[in-house]
Amino acid sequence: MQSSGNLQYRVIVGMEIHIHLATESKMFCPCPNRFGDEPNSNVCPVCLGSPGVLPVMNRRAVEYALRTALALKCEIAAFTKWDRKNYYYPDLPKNYQISQYDLPLAQHGVMEIPVDGQLKTVRIRRLHLEEDAAKLLHEGLVAASHVDLNRAGTPLMEIVTEPDLASADEAHAFGSELRSLVRYLGVSEANMQQGQMRLEPNVNLAIVRDGQEYRTPIAEVKNLGSLRALQRAVEFEVQRQLDEFERTGATMQMGNKSTRGWDEGRGATVLQREKEEAHDYRYFPDPDLAPVTPEPVWIEQVRSELPELPVHRRRRFVEQFGFSEKDVGTVVDDRATADLFERALAAGAPVRNLANQFISFWAMHANQRGVPIAELPVPAERMATLAAMVEQGTVNATTAAAIAEKMLAEDTDPQAIAERENLVQVSDSSEIEKLVDEVLAANPQAVADASSEGKKQKKAFGFLTGQVMQKSRGQANPKIVNELLQKKLRSS
Numbered sequence: 001m002q003s004s005g006n007l008q009y010r011v012i013v014g015m016e017i018h019i020h021l022a023t024e025s026k027m028f029c030p031c032p033n034r035f036g037d038e039p040n041s042n043v044c045p046v047c048l049g050s051p052g053v054l055p056v057m058n059r060r061a062v063e064y065a066l067r068t069a070l071a072l073k074c075e076i077a078a079f080t081k082w083d084r085k086n087y088y089y090p091d092l093p094k095n096y097q098i099s100q101y102d103l104p105l106a107q108h109g110v111m112e113i114p115v116d117g118q119l120k121t122v123r124i125r126r127l128h129l130e131e132d133a134a135k136l137l138h139e140g141l142v143a144a145s146h147v148d149l150n151r152a153g154t155p156l157m158e159i160v161t162e163p164d165l166a167s168a169d170e171a172h173a174f175g176s177e178l179r180s181l182v183r184y185l186g187v188s189e190a191n192m193q194q195g196q197m198r199l200e201p202n203v204n205l206a207i208v209r210d211g212q213e214y215r216t217p218i219a220e221v222k223n224l225g226s227l228r229a230l231q232r233a234v235e236f237e238v239q240r241q242l243d244e245f246e247r248t249g250a251t252m253q254m255g256n257k258s259t260r261g262w263d264e265g266r267g268a269t270v271l272q273r274e275k276e277e278a279h280d281y282r283y284f285p286d287p288d289l290a291p292v293t294p295e296p297v298w299i300e301q302v303r304s305e306l307p308e309l310p311v312h313r314r315r316r317f318v319e320q321f322g323f324s325e326k327d328v329g330t331v332v333d334d335r336a337t338a339d340l341f342e343r344a345l346a347a348g349a350p351v352r353n354l355a356n357q358f359i360s361f362w363a364m365h366a367n368q369r370g371v372p373i374a375e376l377p378v379p380a381e382r383m384a385t386l387a388a389m390v391e392q393g394t395v396n397a398t399t400a401a402a403i404a405e406k407m408l409a410e411d412t413d414p415q416a417i418a419e420r421e422n423l424v425q426v427s428d429s430s431e432i433e434k435l436v437d438e439v440l441a442a443n444p445q446a447v448a449d450a451s452s453e454g455k456k457q458k459k460a461f462g463f464l465t466g467q468v469m470q471k472s473r474g475q476a477n478p479k480i481v482n483e484l485l486q487k488k489l490r491s492s
Ligand code: ZN
Pocket: 026, 029, 030, 031, 042, 043, 044, 045, 046, 047, 048, 153
């Protein structure tokens, strides 16, 4: 319970999420499913809604939805069908959307999300498949709207949760985790800038006043295109509903749910309409499409191919490999990068140094190139070698970073680069001892200071260390220099 004035309240959020599936072709026709092509180029009589055409189901889209449903531990329907959702809008040439109404592909799942370092379970109400509408563009030189039908018929997966999220932060965590999940499963790129994942929170409040609980009317905020917008929209709704309750005392009645839009510029939600009812859409089974009855063998096949989910892999990397909560995402959020890390370990990399190199220079170079670490042109074995070189004291961490840069520019082993560039650290004590003796002989005042106490001692010791390192051109193993200096100063 949170409080505001004399009110105590609890935030209740459920989510509806639409996700484009990364299939080659559209949901019911062979047109390419591709973003960014010339407008109205990827169209055919089926997705244009010409009379007399017959849709054919894309089996791959069903498989992707099935994969997601199984990752969310849903029950898969033995029998599911397609329904027409009828309405008129300029982005919908057929005047109906093919969707799944009363018999969705999957129901009753769960998803775990990280909340305050713990895992929270969010119940999944249903998961179904449908087709996306076309895209309306309200831009250009003339004051008119344009329609791009390339998007019409794109396979769209809709996921609906129970109202289990209790804050804007939790809604954000859910959106972020779901995005990771579908990427891990390889079912969607979930690129939000391209509208491949759209979020719709249903928000209301349970308010306690004078020992009595009230529920505010539910507001559904449509079509949010970023996690930040999701977070801000939920925060805005919480405040708006508190204010409205205090002003009017309005509570939830049957059917007084409203639909609101998000105005990014004003940072506010705006009333669009009081909620329409399902019967307004005159849903009925599509007579052109056969029901879908996923065979148990197929379901088990898909289930057996599921990867470790990102939420669990992140936890394992923290516990098993010592990553911090803050850094673990750098390696785990991209599945191929996490695989690369584990391949480098299998090739014998020492875990701590490998982890350090991933979150420092490998991540930096990947960022600069705008790709995941896994797409850097360096194989796992060489990353393993470089980490081992630091572990064994062949080079120090700074030199390793310099070698990494060269590895990106040429197809060469790090050991070979270190030898060629004369970067191998000197760990031979007798060689270093010679340098230490020379430095001590040349700096009697510093030696005297270093043998004293306090601030002066520290400064002089640092100076002598620096002199030895300089003489070795940075290649002396600093640990050995330190040990030798201490020993010699004690005995001088
Ligand atoms: Zn088509």
